[in-house]
Amino acid sequence: MRVGVLGATGYAGQELVRLLRRHEEVEELVLSSSSVAGQEYEEVYPHWCGQNIGFLHDEEVSDLDVLFCALPHGLTASRTRAFLERNMKVIDLGADFRLNSADVYEEWYKLKHPDVELLSKAVYGLPELYREKIVGQSLVANPGCYPTATLLALVPLLKAQLLQTEMLIIDAKSGVSGAGRGLSLGNHFSEVNENFKAYGVASHRHTPEIEQELSRAAGRPLTINFTPHLVPMTRGMLITIYAKVNEGVSEEDLRRCWLRHYETEQFVHLLPQGTWPQTKYASGSNHAFLQLTVDQRTGNAVIVSTIDNLMKGAAGQAVQNMNLIMGCPENQGLTGTALWP
Ligand SMILES: NC(=O)C1=CN([C@@H]2O[C@H](COP(=O)(O)OP(=O)(O)OC[C@H]3O[C@@H](n4cnc5c(N)ncnc54)[C@H](OP(=O)(O)O)[C@@H]3O)[C@@H](O)[C@H]2O)C=CC1
Numbered sequence: 001m002r003v004g005v006l007g008a009t010g011y012a013g014q015e016l017v018r019l020l021r022r023h024e025e026v027e028e029l030v031l032s033s034s035s036v037a038g039q040e041y042e043e044v045y046p047h048w049c050g051q052n053i054g055f056l057h058d059e060e061v062s063d064l065d066v067l068f069c070a071l072p073h074g075l076t077a078s079r080t081r082a083f084l085e086r087n088m089k090v091i092d093l094g095a096d097f098r099l100n101s102a103d104v105y106e107e108w109y110k111l112k113h114p115d116v117e118l119l120s121k122a123v124y125g126l127p128e129l130y131r132e133k134i135v136g137q138s139l140v141a142n143p144g145c146y147p148t149a150t151l152l153a154l155v156p157l158l159k160a161q162l163l164q165t166e167m168l169i170i171d172a173k174s175g176v177s178g179a180g181r182g183l184s185l186g187n188h189f190s191e192v193n194e195n196f197k198a199y200g201v202a203s204h205r206h207t208p209e210i211e212q213e214l215s216r217a218a219g220r221p222l223t224i225n226f227t228p229h230l231v232p233m234t235r236g237m238l239i240t241i242y243a244k245v246n247e248g249v250s251e252e253d254l255r256r257c258w259l260r261h262y263e264t265e266q267f268v269h270l271l272p273q274g275t276w277p278q279t280k281y282a283s284g285s286n287h288a289f290l291q292l293t294v295d296q297r298t299g300n301a302v303i304v305s306t307i308d309n310l311m312k313g314a315a316g317q318a319v320q321n322m323n324l325i326m327g328c329p330e331n332q333g334l335t336g337t338a339l340w341p
């Protein structure tokens with residue numbers, strides 16, 4: 001396959017390059033950049049020495065089989081139609097095609113959607129939920145990292161009507177690479193190191209994305225309390241969810257539901273009872289790890305999920321989607337386990 005990455009200098013872009021370089025079906029890899037076009041990859045990133053690969057301008061990217069857009073929100077949608085007309089399959093790592101409604105996109109991203117018609121043509125690229133729809137698709141909206149970790153945990157349980165939906169609390173923590181490599185005051189070393197903070201409280205733009213998919217699973221509109229936090233580590237994400245279980249539902253019922261849903265999945269794992277997810281279980285891999293219990297005193301389910309934000313939360317999932325749309329084995333190029341310790 002001939003494959004390209006727009007935004008290849010970014011954190012998600014670099015993770016894509018790392019994965020695509022070792023993918024057996026990728027014959028040619030084309031990288032583009034708005035800031036360092038014309039330079040060799042190793043001039044920009046010395047750890048890529050000896051790879052013999054350089055950066056083009058976006059306009060120089062020739063017709064490809066698959067194009068990954070690892071650009072900030074709002075930069076992909078206006079160009080996607082032209083890419084599709086050139087018969088390229090487009091996988092957008094940003095949010096331009098994740099929401100079904102252009103109004104909701106405008107409300108949360110403060111951007112006017114430049115190609116509303118394409119929204120209905122895009123498939124939400126969470127393979128464990130939408131595999132059949134992704135196969136053969138031309139436009140994939142790769143989910144956000146917080147939504148991926150949350151939806152993997154909650155969608156099967158809501159589909160099976162095991163949880164109440166009035167009070168869903170999603171307490172999320174992310175490593176700093178989730179914010180990308182762009183500079184911002186709140187992400188400076190001295191602002192993050194030895195520190196721990198909530199941000200985007202009751203206003204984070206992943207809220208409507210999570211609500212969209214959970215509402216679909218539950219079969220009725222629902223709202224969530226979602227609070228992300230920044231933790232002083234580079235990669236990784238851990239989510240703790242609190243939800244009331246429905247009358248008569250036991251911990252065993254919840255566990256069986258997950259098992260049924262995920263027993264044949266390669267990337268989603270229910271940990272042995274009593275073992276709780278740690279971010280390092282997923283670090284550098286495309287795997288997600290889940291655990292739950294029902295607190296007997298409160299009757300609330302406590303559910304924990306972890307992924308690597310750059311892998312299952314971004315580039316790993318994007319390659320999984322490429323494998324599905326191009327007819328490759330779903331785990332091709334993604335077979336590694338975590339870096340440990
Ligand atoms: N980091 C993460 O954990 C996750 C990221 N994502 C999504 O993936 C996409 C890329 O994110 P990430 O790699 O973290 O972001 P980065 O900021 O690290 O990288 C984005 C890249 O886009 C390119 N770019 C092109 N035009 C612009 C512009 N006008 N302003 C800024 N950058 C520009 C830049 O490369 P150049 O200068 O070479 O053109 C830059 O390196 C985003 O949509 C993000 O939301 C999704 C899930 C998780």
Ligand SMILES: CC(=O)N[C@@H](CCC(=O)OP(=O)(O)O)C(=O)O
Nearest residue numbers: 094095144145146174175178179
């Ligand atoms: C730590 C941090 O800042 N994380 C990012 C989420 C990154 C992500 O998944 O993505 P999208 O931007 O693609 O939606 C944030 O909260 O904005």
